[in-house]
Amino acid sequence: MTHPDPEVLAAVALDDPTGSTAEQAGHVSGCASCGAAVAQLRQVRDQLAAGARGMPLEQPPTSVWARVREAQLAGERRGGGSDRSRRPWLLAGSAAAALALGFGLGWVTRGSPSESDPVSPVTATVARARLDAPDSGAWQGSAEVVREVGVDSLRVTVTAADAGPGYLEVWLLNRDGHRMVSLGVLHPGGTTSFPLNAQLLDRGYVTVDVSREAFDDLPDHSGDSLARGTLAG
Amino acid sequence: MKSVLALDERDADDDLAERLAAGSSDALAEAYERWSPLVYTIALRSLGSGPDAEDVTQQVFVSAWRGRRSIDPSRGSLAPWLIGITRHRVADTWAARTRRKRDLEAVISRDRSRESVPDQDLVERLYLADMVDELGEPRASVLRLVVLADRSHHDVAHTLGLPLGTVKSHVRRGLLQLRDRLREVADDSPRS
Numbered sequence: 001m002t003h004p005d006p007e008v009l010a011a012v013a014l015d016d017p018t019g020s021t022a023e024q025a026g027h028v029s030g031c032a033s034c035g036a037a038v039a040q041l042r043q044v045r046d047q048l049a050a051g052a053r054g055m056p057l058e059q060p061p062t063s064v065w066a067r068v069r070e071a072q073l074a075g076e077r078r079g080g081g082s083d084r085s086r087r088p089w090l091l092a093g094s095a096a097a098a099l100a101l102g103f104g105l106g107w108v109t110r111g112s113p114s115e116s117d118p119v120s121p122v123t124a125t126v127a128r129a130r131l132d133a134p135d136s137g138a139w140q141g142s143a144e145v146v147r148e149v150g151v152d153s154l155r156v157t158v159t160a161a162d163a164g165p166g167y168l169e170v171w172l173l174n175r176d177g178h179r180m181v182s183l184g185v186l187h188p189g190g191t192t193s194f195p196l197n198a199q200l201l202d203r204g205y206v207t208v209d210v211s212r213e214a215f216d217d218l219p220d221h222s223g224d225s226l227a228r229g230t231l232a233g
Numbered sequence: 234m235k236s237v238l239a240l241d242e243r244d245a246d247d248d249l250a251e252r253l254a255a256g257s258s259d260a261l262a263e264a265y266e267r268w269s270p271l272v273y274t275i276a277l278r279s280l281g282s283g284p285d286a287e288d289v290t291q292q293v294f295v296s297a298w299r300g301r302r303s304i305d306p307s308r309g310s311l312a313p314w315l316i317g318i319t320r321h322r323v324a325d326t327w328a329a330r331t332r333r334k335r336d337l338e339a340v341i342s343r344d345r346s347r348e349s350v351p352d353q354d355l356v357e358r359l360y361l362a363d364m365v366d367e368l369g370e371p372r373a374s375v376l377r378l379v380v381l382a383d384r385s386h387h388d389v390a391h392t393l394g395l396p397l398g399t400v401k402s403h404v405r406r407g408l409l410q411l412r413d414r415l416r417e418v419a420d421d422s423p424r425s
Contacts, residue, residue, distance in 0.1 A: 010405035014379075016386070019401065044412045047354070048361045048380050057270040057363060058277060060290045065265055071295045072261065 013041035140227035
């Protein structure tokens with residue numbers, strides 16, 4: 001006889017006697033290729049049984065997708081580079097240019113004349129930065145650390161605030177080129193003031209960065225910086 | 234032998250591969266949603282470390298995106314290709330571990346749970362677990378009840394309210410479909 005249909009072989013592999021005639025079963029036991037097919041199907045059955053027992057598929061944490069997305073966007077923007085999650089935010093060149101501009105233009109202001117009087121409530125500008133576009137160095141806005149009644153805040157102004165379809169977020173980047181903290185969302189048009197913990201400046205978080213963010217559930221920096229500048233003062 | 238897989242499932246998979254190859258960002262997200270549990274679990278079982286498995290999963294999908302132009306949509310499901318990339322990343326991680334001597338114990342003892350590449354049997358078992366759902370209902374439930382829960386055909390027919398002959402047909406065809414799917418995973422050896 002000819003080889004039985006695949007479903008018959010499957011029935012034999014499943015040890016279901018109702019799935020094959022005596023003649024078919026006899027053929028299978030004497031036929032090398034049918035025997036091999038049945039053995040293979042038996043292995044699939046065993047693997048199915050073994051694979052699921054106490055071994056469910058596990059979900060990776062959501063942070064993994066965030067990093068994939070980050071790398072995808074960074075790669076597109078920079079024409080394919082190394083994995084962004086491994087690369088510090090500080091790139092040789094662009095940020096250095098912004099830094100040089102900040103210092104060169106002498107934005108340092110040591111506050112108002114009455115700062116020497118510790119009792120009177122006074123608003124003093126403790127540090128300032130000019131914010132430039134990272135690639136072109138074109139001027140985008142400014143940031144200043146303002147101290148009022150001993151409480152610091154960071155006032156950020158960005159002139160051409162183009163958030164695209166999302167929003168703009170303000171960050172403080174650390175000198176180490178790796179760490180960063182988010183201060184919050186920039187209000188479209190005009191100046192936004194963020195409460196600032198002075199300790200951040202002491203710990204090296206002195207570079208102001210404004211990024212374009214999408215309305216998604218990824219809290220990390222998108223990698224798309226609109227403006228950046230380092231506080232001096 | 235012609236594949237007995239349902240046409241609907243194949244079309245959805247082909248479409249995803251095509252869209253990803255064309256550079257659709259949504260396609261990457263869909264591929265991640267569909268296949269990241271399988272990739273992650275293969276890495277986790279092979280490396281025995283959550284953080285390492287997370288890194289591998291990230292690397293696999295970043296590699297998939299960067300290598301998207303090399304996808305051949307006519308080969309159907311993305312799974313064999315992604316699994317191939319996973320094998321490489323797991324092997325890389327293991328090689329790095331050996332170099333760093335970070336997991337000295339595992340290197341010295343060479344016990345079975347710490348293979349340098351994902352065990353083929355492990356990959357197949359996990360892949361099968363993932364594939365059963367794709368068979369649709371009631372076939373997936375019939376297969377699970379008969380093969381995993383070890384219930385009789387009569388019992389399953391009664392429980393699901395199906396004719397006995399239908400239950401038997403579902404089990405047999407389901408097994409054949411899974412066998413066909415497994416062949417794709419075994420045959421593929423992509424380079425990336």
